[in-house]
Amino acid sequence: MIKENLNTVSTTIPSDVTLVAVSKTKPHEDILEAYEAGQRIFGENKVQELVDKHESLPKDIEWHMIGHLQSNKVKNIAPFVSLIHAVDSFKLLKEINKQAKKNDRTIDCLLQFHIAQEDSKFGLSFVEAKEILESNEFVELQNISIFGIMGMATFTQNEEQIREEFQALENYFNVLKSHYFKFNNHFQHISMGMSGDYQIAIEEGSTMVRVGSLIFGSR
Numbered sequence: 001m002i003k004e005n006l007n008t009v010s011t012t013i014p015s016d017v018t019l020v021a022v023s024k025t026k027p028h029e030d031i032l033e034a035y036e037a038g039q040r041i042f043g044e045n046k047v048q049e050l051v052d053k054h055e056s057l058p059k060d061i062e063w064h065m066i067g068h069l070q071s072n073k074v075k076n077i078a079p080f081v082s083l084i085h086a087v088d089s090f091k092l093l094k095e096i097n098k099q100a101k102k103n104d105r106t107i108d109c110l111l112q113f114h115i116a117q118e119d120s121k122f123g124l125s126f127v128e129a130k131e132i133l134e135s136n137e138f139v140e141l142q143n144i145s146i147f148g149i150m151g152m153a154t155f156t157q158n159e160e161q162i163r164e165e166f167q168a169l170e171n172y173f174n175v176l177k178s179h180y181f182k183f184n185n186h187f188q189h190i191s192m193g194m195s196g197d198y199q200i201a202i203e204e205g206s207t208m209v210r211v212g213s214l215i216f217g218s219r
């Protein structure tokens, strides 16, 4: 089933949009099935699970950390993680830089913005992001690279609301691009859209969707 689901989802995603297959809570066999169907990018939201799966699964998988990340756990994933989606504080960004440096590498990061109405979801405000990007300390972080931004819409049936939240995120991207990353082509991604809303997200400018249950079944 996973292979078929993956194909079905893939046909609805334009070729310039990256699909992150969200495999959290799913067993290794399920990931291997998607891998054998050609999928190479997988997303997890728990550090220990990510470390375990990285150790036992094929080494050419690109692992994305998509969930809230505690600073004290960055060291566990720093040697191998491809992209950290949910950078929601300056403290976390500095710790990622420190651990990346220890591993003699650069780690790609997305700044997570709070766009949902629910206050349970993590993320920066626009003002907080500005403060980070304008600080002298930020300029000195040589081992992180800001690859773009990420956000999660409110969990609701109200399509108009979801659309407006994605539009707000796209707007943040454009403003940041023109103010801070005009000559930096690395800043290019908007990670938005999950199983329930990725098609709206793509219509609103998403370049990276994080799809779990539509591929692997409900959790």
Ligand SMILES: *Cc1c(COP(=O)(O)O)cnc(C)c1O
Residues within 6 Å of the ligand: 022, 024, 045, 066, 067, 152, 193, 194, 195, 196, 210, 211, 212, 213, 214
């Ligand atoms: C679980 C999760 C997803 C995928 O959710 P589905 O609804 O299963 O597609 C996407 N993004 C984040 C941050 C998640 O935690």
